[in-house]
Amino acid sequence: MSEPLLKVRGLKIGATVYPPGEKPHDIDIVHGVDFDVQKGKVLGLIGESGAGKSTIGLASMAYGRGGVKITGGEVWVNGRDIMQSSIGDIRKLRGGEVTYVSQSAAASFNPAKKIIDQVVEAAVEQKKFSRKEAEDRARVLFEKLGLPDPQNIGDRFPHQVSGGQLQRCMTALALCPEPDLVVFDEPTTALDVTTQIDVLMAIKEAIRDTGVAALYITHDxxxxxxxxxxxxxxxxxxxxxxxxxxxxxxxxxxxxTQALVSVRSIDHEEKAPNGDPVLSVRNITARYKGTQFDVLHNVNVDLYPGQTLAVVGESGSGKSTLARVITGLLPPREGEIEFAGRTLTPDLAGRSPEDLRELQMIYQMADVAMNPRQTVGTIIGRPLEFYFGMKGEEKRKRIIELLDEIELGEDFIDRYPAELSGGQKQRVCIARALAAKPKMIICDEVTSALDPLVADGILKLLLQLQKIEDVAFLFITHDLATVRAISDSIAVMYQGKVQRYGGKNQVLSPPFDDYTDLLLSSVPEMRLGWLEEVIANRKMESAGN
Amino acid sequence: MPLIVKLLAQRIALGLILLLLVSGLIFVGTMILPGDVAQSILGQSATPEALANLRAELGLNDPPLQRYIQWLGGAMTGDLGTALTSGADITESIAKRLSNTLFLAFWAAIIAVPLAIFLGLLAVRFKDRWPDKLISAVTLASISIPEFLIGYVLMYLIAVKLRWFPSVAMINDSMTLGDKLSAIALPVAVLTLVVLAHMMRMTRAAILNVMQSAYIETAELKGLNGFQVIFRHAFPNAIAPIVNVVMLNLAYLVVGVVVIEVVFVYPGMGQYLVDHVSKRDVPVVQACGLIFAAVYIGLNMVADIVAILSNPRLRHPK
Known part of the structure; x- marks a missing residue:
């Protein structure tokens, strides 16, 4: 085998941390990894957050984010150990031989400069191409990546194109200097599934056509x-x-690895509607203050006691707005909300303490949903005092009961949120919602910020708690795997309308409407060749039409 | 109408309304000042009849609203009235003084603004290393020492000991530009030292703030060096806060230099105003107040407009 393009041996990476109240000290992030990337090949780096995958990717450009530094080992690029190179040589490597595609193109493009200027900058700076040649190359890449109007799109500013387009522009930026290696750092994670598939295909074709090697970093x-x-x-x-x-x-x-491959082990049977719905959303139409168009159009859904209704859709589909309407944060223009047999006032201010108690909410970001200066006991105890007037030993006993239900021990009662992991924080938020003994909980993307295995644990816990407490969930998510795992009924939302609504099996079985079909077929499946298959199918369909 | 035109029109209209309100405030403020112009012109021994006659002659007995409207109308047509004490035409005297003040402010700004921004960029480039610390220490020291003290120290060292520049900054129309510049060299130096620190520190802070952005990492990963990253990628996104603080300091250079004018005997607006306050010459005080307010509001309006124009989202809507 020929000499690899990228050869990493015994790579160790560390950082200095400054914990409050303690002396700054060094920690190890990566404890010695070895790998090779051959010319024109793609190596996928996979792991949960904190696994060190981005850190390793950036180390191949001799770059450390914040206080991160490479503490040992060798990184060979094109037969040169870049750990021994001067800063001048490293600058020639960055943007010339090795380039980088970040997770959020929206944040990684300079808002004050035109796209084309940023795309050609590295190529021109590294003297790989003249400005004119680089611009021609960029336009060819724009076309190859399927961007609309490839001749002129570069003259726009980053805010003038969509998120998916910008992510493709970022890929063009990385490919423009004709590098030997591209580091893709979660390039599709921030995108909707239907957008992800296009970007994924564009990246795959670009890698194939240019013969570039790549490090592909993702948790998926x-x-x-x-x-x-x-x-x-x-x-x-x-x-x-x-x-x-x-x-x-x-x-x-x-x-x-087996756990990662078989994640989503939950097998949940759909329950049939029973009795009267706990929540009825009737003909809701809503718009935000000061705007001219409706973000929800005539939405009707029901949720039955002890069941889960999944509201699924992409960003901008109106699913979070629906939650705001139900909670009374956004009074609707038309329609009404029936809850537990009574009609709720549109505005939060008019609702009784009983309304508030019976309708709880759990949020996506558990960190910011808790007061960092309160202990877990105080956080969970607050609704107990507020709704039930519990005090002293009685309250403590109930807190411990709740901690037990979320599978955390009694000793968590005096801990602060900063001492908990992401999954534990979300569990505390669940306990806080349960403390009010609600009839219904709105779960707004509660597992989106968590790693797959942790998210799986949270979903299992929610299903278990649903059985014990007989609570209904309105589960807002963009992730169809989650929907499959826990829902009894599903509402698919698109552009503020309910596109498809019914029991889980009915919604997820053909015949589909066009949008649901697109959505379902865009969810990546864990088998080789899936992407090619989908693309081929779509090409055939559009040829047939 | 494009959004940006609307925003700019709003800013300008707001500025004008603000100026109108301030003119009312100045008028009311000068009216409730203690003391009587007629008394101070005629002295303690004046007879009551003489005082009454002079008041009537000066129009001091007219209703306040009428006097305000007359004054405002005059000011808008460029007629600021006549000084009560000397009878001189205020517009004419102020024009001369104002042009002197602007001359001094202009040269101080020409040196101070680029220098402050350059030092700010330098401080960012060498953040937490010795150039950054030295720049911070020197500029902080210069802003902390009272400006008259800096003035006298420079005067002693440069004018008296080294004899490079004159200690008194008297200028007149018959001087050549070179002579004038030589005359104002010392006050310009002092003013530069006074306004440098504020602008430099704001430039540093604004750019450091931008340096946290993800697109700075993108620029670094393109292999750009430190200055290229700062100039091309950080600075264009830090323009709005920098222009804001620059405009505040320019306004200070125009309206806040009384002490320096006195120290260097420079015939500017500040001295003119202080002289007439002590003589209770209300029309002159009002005129100076109005011009100072206009300068402040005008420069801040420019800062707002630059901030709007530097925002690509407003310049190039979707």
């Missing part, structure tokens, strides 16, 4: 299976498993 195994030749699974800065994509996906050796 189904995505990385579509674009990689090899996969390395990382956990807590250690390599867990490393091999060809087929082996990792179809015959994983390590227990952790």
């Amino acid at each position: 195994l189904a995505v990385v299976a579509q674009v990689s030749d090899d996969i390395m699974v990382l956990r807590h800065g250690n390599m867990v498993e490393y091999g060809p994509v087929d082996q990792i996906i179809n015959h994983p050796q390590e227990e952790y």
Whole structure:
């Protein structure tokens, strides 16, 4: 085998942390990993947050974010150990030989400069191409990446194109200097599924056509299976498993990899509607103050006691707005909300303490939904005092009961949110909502910010609690796998309208309407060749029409 | 109408309304000042009849609203009235003084603004290293020492000991530009030192704030060096706050230099105003107040307009 393009040996990465009240000290983030990337091949780096995958990706450009520094090992690019290179040589490497595509193109493009200026900058700066040549190259890349109006789109500013388009522009930016290696750092994670599939295909074709090698970093195994030749699974800065994509996906050796592959182990049977609905949304039409168009059009859904209604849709579909209307934060223009047999006042201010108690909410960002200066006991105890007037030993006993229900021990009662992991924080938020003994809880993207295995645990917990407490969930999410896992009925939302609504099996079985079909077929599946299949199907369909 | 035109029109209209309100405030404020012009012109020994006659002659007995409207109408047509004490035409005297003040402010700004921004960029480039600390220390020291003290120290060192520039900044129309510049060299130096720190620190803070953005990382990963990153990618996004503080300091250079004018005997607006306040010459005080207010509001309006124009989202709507 020829000398690899990127050769990493014993890479160790550390950082200095400054915990409050303690002396600054060094910690290790990556504890020595080895891997190779051959010319024109794609290596997928996969792992949960904190696994060190982005840190490793940036290390191949000799770059450390914040206080991160490479503390040991060798990184060879094109036969040169960049750990031994001067800063001048490293600058030539960055943007010339190795380029970078970040997760959020919206944040990574300079808002004050035209797209074309930013796309050609590295190529011109590294003297790979003249300005004119680089611009021509950029336009070719824009076309190859399927951007509309490739001749002129570069003259726009970043805010003038959509998120998915900007992510493709970022790919053009990385490919423009004709690099040997591109580091893709979660390039599709921030996109909607229907947009993700286009960007994914564009990236895959660009890699194939230019023969560039790539490091593809993601937490989504189904995505990385579509674009990689090899996969390395990382956990807590250690390599867990490393091999060809087929082996990792179809015959994983390590227990952790097997868990990642088989995640979403929940098998939830749809329950039939029983009795009167706890929540009835009737003909709701709503718009935001000072705007001229409705964000919700005549929405009708029902939720039955002890069941889960999943509201699914992409960003801008109106699903979070529906939650705002139900909670009374946004009074609707038309329609009404019936809850537990009574009609709720449109405005939050008019609702009784009983209305407030019986309708609780859990949020996406558990960190910001809790007061960082209150202990877990205070956070969970607050609704107990507020709604039930509990005090002293009685309150403490109930808090411990609730902690037990969310599978956290009694010793968590005096901890602060900062001492908890992401999954534990979300559990505390669930306990706080349950403390009010609600009839219904609105769950707004509660697992979106969590790693897959942790999210899986939270979903299992929610289903278990639903049985014990007989509480109904209105589950807002963009993730169809989550919907499949926990819902009894589903409402698919698109552009402020309910596109499809009914029991889970009915909604998820054909015949589909066009939008639901697009949505369902866009969810990456964990098997090789899925992406090509979908694209081929779509091409056939559009040819047939 | 495009959004940006609407926004700009709003800013300008707001500025004009603000100026109108301030003119009312100045008028009322000067009216409730203690003391009587007629008394101060005629002295303690004046007879009551003489005082009454002079008051009538000066129009001091007319209703306030009528006097305000007359004054405002005059001011809008460029007639600021006549000074009560000397009978001189105010517009004419102020024009001369104002042009002197603007001359001084202009040269101070020409040196101070680019220098402050350059030092700010330098401080960012070498953040937390010795150039940053030295720049911070020197500019902080210069803003902390009272300006008259800096003035006298410079005068002693440069004018008296080294004899490079004159200690008194008297200028007149018969001087050449070179002579004038030589005359104002010392006050310009002092003013530069006084306004430098504020602008430099704001530039540093604004750019450091932008340096946290993800697109700065993108620029670094393109292999750009430190100054390229700061100039091309950070600075264009920090213009609005920098222009704001620059305009505040320019306004200070026009309206706040009384002390420096006195120290260097410079014939500017500040001295003119102070002289006439002590003589209770209300029309002159009102005229100076109005001009100072116009300068302040005008420069801040410019800052707002630049901030709007520097925002690509407003310049290039979707």
